[in-house]
Amino acid sequence: MTALATATAAPAAAPASSDTILSVRDLRTQFFTRDGVVRAVDGVSFDLKRGETLCIVGESGCGKSVTALSILRLIPRGAGRIVGGSIKFEGTELTTLPEDQMRKIRGNRISMIFQEPMTSLNPVLTVGAQIAESLHIHQGLDRRAAWDRAVEMLSIVRIADPKRRAGEYPHQLSGGMRQRVMIAIALACNPKVLIADEPTTALDVTIQAQILNLMLELKERLGTAIVLITHDLGVVAETAQRVIVMYAGRKAEEASVEELFRNPIHPYTRGLMGSIPRRTATGRRSNIRGRLQEISGIVPSLREEIPGCAFAPRCSYAVDRCRTEQPPLDPHGPYHLAACWEAARVAATPR
Amino acid sequence: MDGTPGATAAETVLRVKDLKKHFPVHRGVLSRVVGHVFAVDGVSFEIHRGETLCLVGESGCGKSTVAKTVMRLQEPTAGTVELNGNDITKLGQEELRAHRREMQIVFQDPYSSLNPRMSAGAIVGEPLTNYGLAHGADLQARIAKLFERVGLRADAMAKYPHEFSGGQRQRLGIARALAVNPRLIVADEPVSALDVSVQAQVLNLLIDLQEEFRLAYLFVSHDLAVVEHIGHRIAVMYLGRIVELADNADLFGEPLHPYTEALLAAAPLPEPGAKRERLILQGDVPSPMKPPPGCHFHTRCPYAEARCKVETPKLEEVKPAHWVACHLRPRGGPFGPLKARAA
Ligand SMILES: Nc1ncnc2c1ncn2[C@@H]1O[C@H](COP(=O)(O)OP(=O)(O)OP(=O)(O)O)[C@@H](O)[C@H]1O
Ligand SMILES: Nc1ncnc2c1ncn2[C@@H]1O[C@H](COP(=O)(O)OP(=O)(O)OP(=O)(O)O)[C@@H](O)[C@H]1O
Ligand code: SF4
Ligand SMILES: [Mg+2]
Ligand SMILES: [Mg+2]
Numbered sequence: 001m002t003a004l005a006t007a008t009a010a011p012a013a014a015p016a017s018s019d020t021i022l023s024v025r026d027l028r029t030q031f032f033t034r035d036g037v038v039r040a041v042d043g044v045s046f047d048l049k050r051g052e053t054l055c056i057v058g059e060s061g062c063g064k065s066v067t068a069l070s071i072l073r074l075i076p077r078g079a080g081r082i083v084g085g086s087i088k089f090e091g092t093e094l095t096t097l098p099e100d101q102m103r104k105i106r107g108n109r110i111s112m113i114f115q116e117p118m119t120s121l122n123p124v125l126t127v128g129a130q131i132a133e134s135l136h137i138h139q140g141l142d143r144r145a146a147w148d149r150a151v152e153m154l155s156i157v158r159i160a161d162p163k164r165r166a167g168e169y170p171h172q173l174s175g176g177m178r179q180r181v182m183i184a185i186a187l188a189c190n191p192k193v194l195i196a197d198e199p200t201t202a203l204d205v206t207i208q209a210q211i212l213n214l215m216l217e218l219k220e221r222l223g224t225a226i227v228l229i230t231h232d233l234g235v236v237a238e239t240a241q242r243v244i245v246m247y248a249g250r251k252a253e254e255a256s257v258e259e260l261f262r263n264p265i266h267p268y269t270r271g272l273m274g275s276i277p278r279r280t281a282t283g284r285r286s287n288i289r290g291r292l293q294e295i296s297g298i299v300p301s302l303r304e305e306i307p308g309c310a311f312a313p314r315c316s317y318a319v320d321r322c323r324t325e326q327p328p329l330d331p332h333g334p335y336h337l338a339a340c341w342e343a344a345r346v347a348a349t350p351r
Numbered sequence: 352m353d354g355t356p357g358a359t360a361a362e363t364v365l366r367v368k369d370l371k372k373h374f375p376v377h378r379g380v381l382s383r384v385v386g387h388v389f390a391v392d393g394v395s396f397e398i399h400r401g402e403t404l405c406l407v408g409e410s411g412c413g414k415s416t417v418a419k420t421v422m423r424l425q426e427p428t429a430g431t432v433e434l435n436g437n438d439i440t441k442l443g444q445e446e447l448r449a450h451r452r453e454m455q456i457v458f459q460d461p462y463s464s465l466n467p468r469m470s471a472g473a474i475v476g477e478p479l480t481n482y483g484l485a486h487g488a489d490l491q492a493r494i495a496k497l498f499e500r501v502g503l504r505a506d507a508m509a510k511y512p513h514e515f516s517g518g519q520r521q522r523l524g525i526a527r528a529l530a531v532n533p534r535l536i537v538a539d540e541p542v543s544a545l546d547v548s549v550q551a552q553v554l555n556l557l558i559d560l561q562e563e564f565r566l567a568y569l570f571v572s573h574d575l576a577v578v579e580h581i582g583h584r585i586a587v588m589y590l591g592r593i594v595e596l597a598d599n600a601d602l603f604g605e606p607l608h609p610y611t612e613a614l615l616a617a618a619p620l621p622e623p624g625a626k627r628e629r630l631i632l633q634g635d636v637p638s639p640m641k642p643p644p645g646c647h648f649h650t651r652c653p654y655a656e657a658r659c660k661v662e663t664p665k666l667e668e669v670k671p672a673h674w675v676a677c678h679l680r681p682r683g684g685p686f687g688p689l690k691a692r693a694a
Contacts, residue, residue, distance in 0.1 A: 059546040174635045175410075204409035204573070206632040209617035213631060231546070234576075234619030257623045275551035276621055277580035291558075292551035292580070298516045 021225055022048040022071070022110075022193055023088040029063075029070045031080035036303045040066040040080070042249035045329075048193065053219065053226045055236045055257070057272075058246035059299060064229045065115060067246075068195045071227075072112055073102050090192070108138040111186040113179075113196040120182065121170040127181045128154070128166025131188050138189045153184040157214060176207035183215065190222055197229045212239060233276055237261060242335075245269045248300055248310035251329060255336040265338040265347050268311045271295040274351065309341065317342040361399040363436070364535050364567040365421065365454075370394045370430035372416050376640060388639050390416040392591035393430070395666070398535065401565040405582035407572060407614070409636060412588040414571045418539045421569065422456050423447060435534070452482060455528035459540035461520035465512040471523055472498075472508030478530045497526040501556060518549030525556065532564070539571045554581055575618045579603050587611045590639055590647040593666055597673040607675045607686060609652045646678065653691040654679055 025045045031038040041063045048054050056064050069075050070082050073094060087094040089110060094102065114120040122130055131150035135141045141149060147166070154162035157180040170178055179199060186194055196215065200208035216239060219226055228239060236243055236257065243260045245253040245268065253266040264270045274293030297314035300306055309315070312322040322341050329337045332347065340346060372391040375384045391413045398404045406414045419425040421432050423439060431438050439450050455478070458464040465474055476494045479485045485493050495505040501522040512520055521541060528536050538557070542550040558581065560566060572578050578585055579599065586596040587608065595608040606612045616630040634651050637643055643650045649659040659678055666676040669683065679689055 059548065176635055204636065205575070205617040206409065206613055207635065209619075209629070209631050210633070212619070232619065233547075233621040237621045237623045237625070238619040240623075261621070261623050271548060273621070275548045277551075277554070277576040278621060291555050294552045294555060295548035296552075298518075 019049045020047045021050050021090060022227075023086075024067075024071065025086045025088075027067065027070055027085035027087065028083045029066050029075060029080060030083050033303075038080070038302045039249050039305070040302060041070060042302075042306075043085070044246070044249070044251050045085075046244055046251070046254065048225050048227060050192075051219070051223045051225055052241045053216070053228060053239055055240035055243045056227065056229045056246060057231060057233065057236055057243060058252075059231065059272075061299060061302075062246045063249040063302075064246060065197055068112065068197050068227065068229060071195065072106050072110060073097075073099075074106075074112075104138070107134055107186075107191075108189045109191055110193040110195065111189070111191040113182045113186050113194070113199045115198045115201065121178060123170055126167050126169055127173070127184075131166075131181070131185050134185055135188050149188070150184075153188050154181070156187075156218070157181070157184045158210075159184075176203055176210065179203060179207075179211055180214070183211070183218075187218055187222065187224070191224055193227065194219075194224050195227045195229070198231075199228070200235070201230070201232070208235075215239075233273065245272070248306065249302055250310055251337075251339065252311065253336075253338045254329070259333070259336050263333075263336070263347075264351075265332055265336065265343050266311075266340050267315045267317050267342075267346055268295070269338075270346070270351060271314075309339070317346055361402075363397050363399055364434070365398040365569065366431075366433040366436075367397070367417075367421060368395045368431045368433075370417065370420060370432065371428045372413075372420050372425060373428045386640050389591045389642055390639060391420065391427075392642070394588075394591075394593055395430075396586055396593065396596060398567045398569060400534065400567055401561060402583045403561065403568040403570050403581055405570045405572060405578040405585045406588060407575060407578050407585060408588035409573060409614075411636065411639060413591045413639070414573075414588060415539050417588075418456070418537050418569065418571050422451075422454060422537055424456075452478075452531045453533050454535040454537060455531065455533040457521070457524045457528050457536060457538040457541045460544055461517050461524055462544070465520060465523060467512050469511075470508065471503075471510050471512065471515065474512070474523060475508075475526045475530060478527060482531060484531065493530070497530055500529065500560075501526045502552070516549070517545050518552050521545065521549075521553050522556065525553070525560070529560065529564075533566070535567045535569065537569045537571075540573070541570075542577060543572065543574065550577070557581065575615065587614065590637065590642045592647060592676065593674075594648065594676045595674065596666070601673050605686065607669065607673065607680050608648075608677050609654050609679075609689065610648050613651075646676070654689045 027041050027044045029041040031040055044067055058064055071087055075081055082095055128147060128150045131153050132146035135146040135149050151162045151166045154165055159165050159177055159180055200211050203211065230236060240257045243255060243257050244251055245266065247268050253269045264273055271293060275295060277292060295314055300310055300313060308323040308325055309327050312318045319342060327339045327341045329339045332338055332343055370391055371393055374388040374390055376386045376388060377383065378385045394417055396404060406417060408414055420427045427440055431440050434450050434453055437450065439447060472494050475497050476490055479490060479493060494508060498505045498508060503519060503522055542553050545553060561568060570581060582599050584598055585602045586593045589610050595611045606615055613630050613632045632651050637650055645661045646659045646664050649655040656678065664676045664678045666674050667682055669675050669680050
């Protein structure tokens with residue numbers, strides 16, 4: 001059974017040791033729409049170690065956000081739900097945890113920065129009050145102490161004049177400042193895990209650099225493990241220790257960041273890397289107005305069951321088996337997993 | 352030649368001089384004008400046949416406004432736009448129509464810029480119909496050819512926009528722009544809404560078409576990697592002004608303006624472990640309603656001197672074909688690294 005293969009392959013390369021703070025196994029999350037079932041997350045497994053930064057990359061719609069929302073149990077009721085698999089946080093199973101206990105974890109031990117800062121801040125509350133509220137609920141601080149700590153958090157995320165800013169409303173802040181407020185809220189309770197869903201996509205590059213630096217600095221200081229979701233391979237290269245590449249709701253490849261960039265194995269990962277116009281640290285381009293590699297075809301619909309490898313219709317290496325049988329995540333070298341039947345042939349082909 | 356950045360002997364398709372666009376800001380029940388957004392505040396450049404000029408800069412710096420005023424989709428507040436040597440800024444709508452054929456625009460959002468109630472074929476053929484250039488079987492044949500040229504199957508002509516993927520829709524937009532054989536295509540963030548794998552298809556197509564038809568592109572983007580890939584020359588904007596304009600290799604190889612330097616340093620590189628000296632700009636971009644006096648960049652510039660706060664630096668050709676607006680980069684150099692001032 002391929003589902004089993006997916007579930008058992010992950011620990012082989014990244015054993016769930018005492019180091020592991022979050023362990024996801026064969027996660028399946030589906031949405032139930034009028035046009036049928038959407039298999040948004042279709043058997044994803046991974047481990048997160050204490051204090052590390054794990055990046056999840058992949059094209060729009062491949063299930064990155066839904067994976068994150070599943071961990072926090074924030075899949076909108078009625079629209080969809082986790083239909084299988086397990087999520088363990090410090091040994092506690094989250095998928096079956098009663099909601100009142102889940103609430104104690106959410107925003108406290110595991111917190112999240114959402115893709116869109118404007119919609120996730122409350123427009124009618126001052127930013128200070130929003131940070132203080134979380135401290136009041138989770139840490140039991142009284143109003144006064146919570147407010148003081150909120151102001152302190154704003155200065156930690158380097159908002160100038162934090163006393164005054166704490167009394168302002170979200171619309172009075174710039175996009176970069178709002179994102180910093182989101183980080184302040186997320187970090188207020190010293191979470192063990194921070195899930196950041198495209199935290200800088202809506203921001204300018206100079207502000208993005210400020211925010212990424214800040215997140216990494218705070219991580220060092222507080223020892224928080226970070227799951228960073230992005231589709232920007234530049235951000236991945238500069239922040240991650242390990243990377244997961246997702247395609248159509250499944251994990252296609254997983255490796256350390258150096259290994260993934262040096263030696264991508266899955267044809268989708270290779271396509272992804274070949275299709276980005278590259279700038280290099282030396283300021284010299286590898287490929288001036290040359291042709292970029294294209295991945296022809298389009299992402300498959302998640303509404304239909306995909307019997308074989310989800311990438312097969314677009315893959316130049318595909319053989320018959322790829323279209324009928326789902327490839328397991330097999331190890332390729334020390335810490336490197338790829339789900340591809342033809343991995344050996346791909347690896348032997350120069351990029 | 353005169354002092355327009357980018358002026359050379361090559362065949363000039365577009366010449367923009369001192370272009371300004373100020374938007375009035377209204378407030379209160381009487382809609383009093385309480386100020387202006389200085390969206391574009393004196394921008395000059397030229398584009399030649401077969402050339403791509405890229406406009407980069409962060410959100411709100413005025414890139415789209417330049418694109419729209421060049422197309423006269425918005426009326427400029429001041430300045431001139433010459434298309435093939437004709438000033439089009441003062442033409443009436445009728446006269447403008449003839450010139451419009453020469454320049455076409457491709458928009459950022461392939462989802463909202465195509466009419467959902469028109470078939471793909473009708474969308475692509477619309478400019479041909481509008482200018483009365485083709486009808487009947489000839490029209491259908493030309494549309495089919497355009498579809499093929501941008502890598503779409505001709506039998507997709509009967510489909511509607513929602514039946515296409517993002518990349519395919521962007522191809523429809525490009526096919527439509529090509530229909531009337533323009534010389535200039537203004538592309539405002541044409542790949543920003545696309546996934547990287549689809550982005551590659553569209554960039555490849557744009558480069559192929561340019562080589563085939565010697566098209567000139569005004570290519571607006573905030574993505575430095577894309578710009579470095581596709582641009583012959585690059586103009587960097589900050590708060591409504593061009594702060595640096597140079598050939599691709601010069602700009603990326605030796606950025607001279609402190610803002611360009613910061614922009615290049617800020618963009619993350621897809622190279623793990625690439626250790627770079629990172630200049631991280633502090634502070635936010637100031638409001639374009641109240642741009643700082645002197646050099647607009649002085650509030651964030653690590654090298655700013657006293658005069659930067661009062662005197663506006665002019666865009667000067669500090670070395671051949673390399674234009675910079677910075678007091679610390681006078682004509683003729685020195686061009687080495689600048690020294691940060693103690694805060
Ligand atoms: N409420 C919902 N109802 C139905 N389908 C949904 C819902 N939310 C998400 N989906 C579907 O689940 C799939 C995965 O979505 P998800 O938001 O996780 O993608 P993503 O990888 O985060 O993409 P992006 O990079 O665009 O943010 C998509 O196909 C999406 O259409
Ligand atoms: N119609 C308008 N009325 C008032 N202000 C406007 C109008 N259009 C644009 N602006 C303002 O002019 C400035 C420049 O906007 P523009 O859209 O040209 O920026 P841009 O560089 O294209 O940014 P982005 O990268 O976000 O697309 C911004 O401050 C914007 O808010
Ligand atoms: S003119 Fe002054 S403030 Fe402006 S970029 Fe140059 S050094 Fe910095
Ligand atoms: Mg998402
Ligand atoms: Mg714009």
